[in-house]
Amino acid sequence: MRTYKHLFSPYKIGNVELNNRILMAPMETNMPTETGEMTHKMIKYYTERAKGGTGAIIIEFTCVERKHGFGSKNQLLLDDDSFIEGHKLLAEEIHKYGTKAFLQLHHAGRETRTSITGAQPVAPSPIPCKIMKETPKELSIEEIKELENKFITAAHRAYKAGYDGVELHAAHGYLLNNFLSPYSNKRKDQYGGSIENRARVIKNIVQGINRDVNQHFPVTVRFSVDEFVKEGLEIEESVLLAKCFEEAGAAAIHASTGIFESVDRNVEPMSFSEGWRTPLAKKIKEAVGIPVIGVGVIRDPDFADTLIEKDHVDFVAMGRSFLADAYWAQKAKEGKADSIIKCTSCCYCAERVTADLEVRCSINPVTGRESTLLPFNPLNKKLNIAVIGGGAAGMAAALNAKERGHAVTLFEASDKLGGLLDVASAGIHKEKWKWYLDYLLTRVDELNIEVHLNRKINDDDLSQMNFDEVILATGMIPKEDRILTDDSIRIINVVEAFRNKEEIRNKKVAVLGSRGAGLELSHYLAEHNNEVIAISRSGKREIGRNIDPINRRDILKHVKRLPIEFLTNTDVDKVENKKLFLTSDEKGTTSYDVDLIVSARGFQPNDPFHNKDYHRIGSCKEPRKILDAVYEGYVEISEIS
The missing domain is CATH 3.40.50.720 (NAD(P)-binding Rossmann-like Domain)
Known part of the structure; x- marks a missing residue:
């Protein structure tokens, strides 16, 4: 039985000792009220993960200033003392299971909309996010200092609520990230230009919390060490930024990646390999003396343990892994890794929260429903x-x-x-x-x-x-595709094609249907030396439509370079004399020489x-x-x- 002794060794963030190296990363749930209050279902959701044995939970992004800072319609608030009690209840429940609780402090910056906040977004420079498409108001120096104080005051409230520490959300294109990045910060004053100036706002907040709240109350900084956009942050600058944060008194660095415009570097589709971000975290760790938290498609305890053993990171943070299995840590500790429900990166969770719905998981029906589905009702009768x-x-x-x-x-x-x-x-x-x-x-x-x-x-x-x-x-x-045919071309369905995929090589294949199954089959066949015609009755926008948005964009990006011809608003007329005849309003009737036809028009x-x-x-x-x-x-x- 593998014991994962490195993963389950104690370690400190600041003066706070965790009983293992496993953190639950902060993730939006849409479970708070519309006015930012903690809810019973949120407490049940986080408590279940604490029961599952994680060393610490970093509670999801919590807004420090409601007028401009909301990033979601249902986001936690901590800009007033009235919110402390709800957070206190959550921290108390988490602590019952020996798990530490950190709170992530957040301001949306330019990655929000007037429809969410009721006010124009704000940022260091009036440069719109290409996804949100609203030009933000440029903050004055006085307004920046006010926001610094709001972060410090929110940290004080978190301290009063009983949290063990706070994390500054300076990643993924939000306000603090906007200051760090040359992509979004074009200021010419003390908050722009040099690395030292761009780091100033975070340094001021960290120093303020250490000074005004408690010098033993750890402050971690999560930032995107590579934004994966032109002129954005890259690892070389991020190493220098991490050193600035360490000098200011940060207790740990949480090395994330991406912004809204490179969302697949933050919420990865299925194509990304396990731990792909951790080499970036390793470069940060080589430059600082404080703990470094690695994150990004960490699914397997063997892999996580090796990261700690080889000193690539000090902690592993997992988000979606804890949606798929709240008891990931406990199962790993007990040597039951095969019983862990591993996140598949299907991105259903992200699809829901993006649509302002409460978080769910495709393979764990309890996630987001802890308050209604747990605990099991007593068995009335064995059936x-x-x-x-x-x-x-x-x-x-x-x-x-x-x-x-x-x-x-x-x-x-x-x-x-x-x-x-x-x-x-x-x-x-x-x-x-x-x-x-x-x-x-x-x-x-x-x-x-x-x-x-x-x-x-x-x-x-x-x-x-x-x-x-x-x-x-x-x-x-x-579904049985009723095609007028003289049987001169073999016709199979998508299930038969995938189950016999090794036999389909060096052929010209017509795939009928281009939504989920049809697009995925076309992708596979084209990657394996086949020329593919993907035929869709509907329009171009419907290609892959029933795949979640993140994985769909990823597949469409890959198929652009492959020998796939997409024929939209097109249907099959007949198969005759080894030719496939198609009809469309644009081209009328056309014929194609193909070796195989695969029907992928639904189930x-x-x-x-x-x-x-x-x-x-x-x-x-x-x-x-x-x-x-x-x-x-x-x-x-x-x-x-």
Whole structure:
């Protein structure tokens, strides 16, 4: 059993000792009230992560000045003493489990809108963020000093609330980041120009907190050590900035990356490798004597432990990893790494909060629902439950039922469990979905769930079996594309294509459909020496539309350089004499020589059962995503228990 002795060694930030090197990174949840108050559901959300064994939790961005500083419609506020009590309740709950609590202090700067704050955004220079597209008001020196004092006063309130320290949010393009960066700071006074001047606002805040609050109350600085924009911060300057912060009295550096205009360097899509940011953190660590926190796609405890062992960083911060599994740290400590639900970087969480919705996770149905789904209700009666279908929905339901004490039998018609997870993980950069499949298989084995493979069950079979409840999780199957054809060109569906992808090489392939499955298949085939025509009935804007925005942008960026011809507002006319005939309003009827046609025009429910009393979950009701399947597998078991 791996013990991860480096990851679970104690270490200090300032004078505050943490019992391990694991931090929960700050992430927006949209759980506060619209007026910035702490809520019961937020406390439950963070408490669950404290129970899970993390060394410290850095509470999400908390606004120090409401008039201009809000970055979200539902963001914590700490610009008045009336907010202290709510924060005190949160800190007390976190401390019950031996976890330390830091609060991230924030001002949105130019990365907000008048529609959010009710006032014109402010920044060191009147340069708009290219995403928010509002020109900010340039701050006067007097206004800058007022804002410095607001950060210091907010830190004092955090101290009164019982937090162990604060973090200054100087990353991702927000106000403090605006001052640091030559990309957004064009001032000619003492707050602009040289590195020393651009660092001045943070140095003043750190020194003010040490002076006016408590010299033993640690202040960490999170900043984007590389903004990944032209004329933005790069690591060479960031090393010098980190030294400035250390000299000012900062207790640690939290090395992040990116701004709104380079969001994939902050909320990474699936294509980014584990720990890709940590070499940048290592360069900061080599230059300073205070602890350095590394962050960015850290998923595996072996990898995290190695980072500490090799002295690349002093702490690892994980955000989405704790959405996927609140008990990441505890499982690692107990040597149960295979039982960790690893974040797949599907970006569903980011998609929700960007839409002003509360945070959720596609593979952890409890995330964001801790106050309503936990704790489990007491088991009224042990039931004998049959689950039909061994995909994500079926396995999730079987696991939840078994964990609650029911007897469970899982039937799967094919020769292996997993459903369409093998297809989901087959595309380029999609292998992280296999992590979730591996987790499900591990848990099914650990809980000793009775599994019957190659067993196709029907209504008659179930009527002769003695089950108290039946859960149908038979999933979805590709829609049958009705094409007028003389069979001169082979036609297969997207599932068949992905499951036999190694056989498709050096061909000209027509892919019918360019949304999620069609775009991902086109990407894969083009990367493997095939020439691809992607044919869509809808317009160009619909290409990949049902993929989350961050991963969609990433895929579209990659396919631009590949031999893929996208034909939009186009449909199939017929297949005849080894030619594919297409019709469109723009071009009329055209023909193409292709070797293979793959239909990727959606899915349909697979529900061969007639009994309406069975519990149906996931895509056997209607085609949807893994997140729906996993959630329904959890809730359905809750309701029948």
